[in-house]
Amino acid sequence: MTVVIGFEGSANKIGVGIIRDGEVLSNPRRTYITPPGQGFLPSDTARHHRGVILTVLKEALEEAGIKPDDIDCVAYTKGPGMGAPLVTVALVARTVAQLWAKPLLGVNHCIGHIEMGRLITQANNPTVLYVSGGNTQVIAYSERRYRIFGETIDIAVGNCLDRFARVIKISNDPSPGYNIEQMAKRGKQYVELPYTVKGMDVSFSGILSYIEVTFTSKMLTSDQCTAEDLCFSLQETLFSMLVEITERAMAHCGSQEVLIVGGVGCNIRLQEMMGVMCKERGAKLFATDERFCIDNGAMIAQAGWEMFRSGQVTELSDSWITQRYRTDEVEVTWRD
């Protein structure tokens, strides 16, 4: 049996999870929530993480009923993400790895999402849509790499949603995306927004600017459309773009499976729209709920488990964090 503990804190969530051979033993998490209209800044987020990480770690061990001695490897997020929060988590991971005399393993955050999605859904070789506040990528596995077939050329889809929420002062509790999703259900009319697919890539920054300039100033104030209409229209537009590039990647790879991962992946409307496309192609859709879609410690433990079992470890001297770390930089030593 191999037991891996995983530490995640690359954005505003801090989580510690423990995995024993594919079984999630514990996965506690805390979220740093900012007031409406405000995003989370690196130094404030790091302060939040410092304040709770040891409590979350204790919870993870207690819930799992695991003693440090039972652990085989300590995994942590090496990147990508915000520098200060990443350092906070890496410091604790390095310290406990040494205190407990266990090997350390730096994990790519995106790979964590993919491996957790594969574990939970049992999807074998899916085309992966990875959508979150910091990342938007369509990924397929080939020859020991998770290769990026399409991605955003500017901001992430979740960042577009988060910033839209800030513009019209939607609450960040539990998350801006969740609140937009609820408001969108009450939208009555579709307002046309720019649709910006560029080959296999997508662009979201212009859509956000367009809304900022056109709607918040004119339409909302003159009652031409409601905030709910905007939420609805924004979701329909963004998600259509994502479904389009995912379908093209599937056609290219001859793939019959789609896996949605990342925080935006728990949006039910996105899952519905992707489901329609999959049905038309006779393909299967796999998605997870907010426990595993949203950043969590278990996903780092799971990717760490795969890496550790294939013989990888990270020396302390190589355990520096990195804000930029592409999905396709990692050699996938645990798959054929």
Place this chain on the structure above:
Amino acid sequence: MAVPGEENNHKQGKLEFALDVPFPSTREASIAFKSLIPDREPRKGGISKEITVSDSTLSVRWRADETRILRVSVGSFMDHLTLVMETMEAFGPPVPV
């Protein structure tokens, strides 16, 4: 112990800051050292930071051009050090090897 190049630094008008942190044992000082050194200083120029460990004491020496830059680096290091020490307190002492 004299800081190497101290005289030069004074001539160049550099600010200096020194910190010595005692730990209960050599092993714990070494753990803190190895936890704190992997990440490089985010700022490229205007500051240098040297971390060393000797027996059970962790030592840090900063040299900077401006107080503002020095304060940010020292403040951030203190946050990191505090977290490492809290982690040791909560999950230590280190297992025998």
